[in-house]
Amino acid sequence: MNELIPKETPSLPSLPETVLPALDRLVSALGIPRTVLASSEEIEYAWRDLPRELREIPAELRGELIARMCVAVSTGLFDGAMNYIWNAAVLHLRNKIRTFGLPVVAQIRQSDFEEKHLLELQDSKLLELCLKLNIVDEDGFFFLDQCRDVRNNFSAAHPTLGKVNDREFTTFLNRCVRYALADSSSPRGVDISSFISAVKGPRFNHNQSGIWVQRLNETHDAQRQMLITMAHGIYCDPNTPEQARLNSIDICNGLTNSFTASIRSELINNHTELVAKGHQDKHAASLQFFERLGLLGLLNESEQHHIFSRAVERLWTVHNGMNNFYNEPAFAERLLEVSLQGAIPETVHEEYVQTVACCRVGNGYGISNAAVKYYDQMIQNFSPREIATLIRSATNNNNPLGRRVLSGGSYRFHFRQVLNLIDPASVPNAVNGSYIQLMR
Template sequence: MSKKEEQVEIIEPLDIAVRQTNLPQISNFEASLMGLLQKHGLPSQSILVPISQRVAVFNNIGIVVDQVEMERRSTSVYISKFIAAVASGLFDAALNYLWDETISDLRRRVAQYDLSYFYDNAVSNPEKRKKLDNENDLVKIDDNELIHGAREIELISELGFKHLDFIRYMRNWASAAHPNQNEITGLQLVSWLETCIREVISLPLSNIVVEIKRLLSNIKTSSISDPQAKEIAAFFMNLTQDQVNNLASGFYGIYTRTTTDSQTRQNIHNLLPFLWGRVDEKTRQQFGIKYGKFVANNDQDEKTLARQFLDLVSGASYIPDDLRAVEIQAAVENLTAVHWGHNNFYNEPPFARELKRLVGQVKIPKQINHYYVLGLVEVFLTNGNGVAWNAEVVYIELLGKFDPDQALLAILSFDDERISSLLQFTLCQKKFKELLNLMKQKVSSPAVKELIIDIETSGRLDRLRDDHRIREKVDNILRIIA
């Protein structure tokens, strides 16, 4: 065999160097395979990606995979399948295997952290939350809930969340589920592999996340005295607003669980007053809504515990005056759940109409105003792939009922992590501009109108929340209306 006819030279198991001029055997194999398909009358066009694209992956894969510790690498079955699929020219299948490895590892990280804390922050539906207890139940969490929940408790970074959301989108719409593997290039594929490795598989826990994990463990296993609670309170001052809100939600979930022992509840009793002062209004109102759900579902034990939790911080004022707020929030939760599920184009309309029925012509209760607006914006922006036409007519009608305050919330929704992540997709960007047009007529403030113009002329809608100029204008608007 001449030098030109050598097969792929493998220097190290994870350092694969491939030369385009040395691949006649792969080319011959591919030609034979295509001939076999043609012989049996099967499609043979656009089945495998070009060899040059596979070379692009192999020339970079050693550097990327070496970022994973050897012990973890030895169990990465789906990365092996990813490489095998790349070699075969099946990039769509490779993307599926990459996502399987990422989800598998993310579940492992969640299981090693604090499952109850994760479930409390990832799952808003109380009925679904009741069915989630141990590691085996993680399979009941869909991929969208998993990556959002992991972001909520900061197992992944904000940037990592946005990247993973994009890879999830590509996996759903450009993987083996659809015949469009040629849209994926070798450099894109290896870049996504690196993202999953850096943002999930090999990402160490931050010091704050480790401290929260230790605190949650101590709450459940040790007695925390008043003096110790005061010492722990100093740690609360180092938390971001999101971390404070999520920790408070974790406390709420632990406290209202009927299986929680009295010592753990006493620990929360000692700690909560030190944390409550930093919990934002939106989160406090959600605790009142959750209490209302227990009432609506006739969960008497949870209702009593939820009321005790609120009484610890004189939070009875956050309990909704009626159950309408609870019903509307439940309708939004159900709608967003089907929006991100399978066959959403067919499943969304009846849930949209149910939300419309509940909203009616009456003002949205203040406890859920923010949640309602963001939920409606989220479904209106679509999942990035297509418009659920029979549901959109309902969304436009409900958006048309927004008052000026709700319109401002919709305009500023780009500052929400979920909405910001959606804005990296072309269709969602188009729908957000449509949303701005709908909201223009509802606001009169010159500062808000100026902000809308700045948003419309912005080059990257998904980076608005990181634009210091936009950030300054938003802060000024919020100070004016405060």
């Protein structure tokens, strides 16, 4: 784990003893009241608080404008100091947009956006764009927009409505630093057209997939959500070639652990919209998309039932078909992957337990050895309720598992192996007697 590096507080020189008296002499020479300038006390307090705020500004951003701000503070020109720090904040936000990528901004805005457009943006529009690009969050936008209003009415940039004191200036400085200057890092936008072309192009190799995952990780949350949603749409389109569908899954798989609540919500909304519009082919593909990303828990109960039930049914069909010893492993592995994504729906609970157990004890020709490891893992993951269903089914002659176990022979031998996979502490009291009897 990286250790936190403490920020170094700049050491500013003490105010020269000549500065404050010089201000007194200046206003006296001009024949104006001393109160038109900041008082000596206000200047001293503002100067005292300045290092604490400067400490939060990365060293590479403490340039000419910051120096001018400090000089203005030392003479009590808070209105000029506000203008300098605001300009520094605006310039830094513009640089963040440049880093994000002007062509990408143009794609998001769906209009031309070049350097001249960036320079021509009014401060209010600049803040709105930064919010849209997630360069500043909603709190940052709120406070910086307040600073913009204060700067327009109380700084040296325009004729002022009044004066600000040291506390008001320090608050203004703190917000400019905290929400604009404190973070020198900048997210890089992803070129949307290049992303779509890559996904719909040839099959990704490992390095190519990793590069796109990294690019989406480095962009901001809002664009990442948009691109993941686009990948979902590409996957669900019946006209999409299989290689493009696999590319979409590769990218999303690399990002699943960082899916925010907003991304999950957007995917579910789009999935639900496919149902509402009756796009059955797209809906089926969307179900598969959630399954392959391990997100079945986001679907409603009926859709979860459909996926589990279909996986169980296919395994049972293969188990009872030709060449089952060779065909079972792939279907058993798939059912295991589905089962690891959440609790088994109640509506398919009994069917699931009996199918897995029947396949594990085998049929009249034996068991599929290559599939045993998948069955064993599913059985080891049985909940107490599923264990109870397993034991009750094994003692009841009215279902396939019961008929096999009660017939004895290899079935009984393999079923005892099944029971050995279960922790006795997980066996419910209601079936403990039957469990002991079956273990004998």
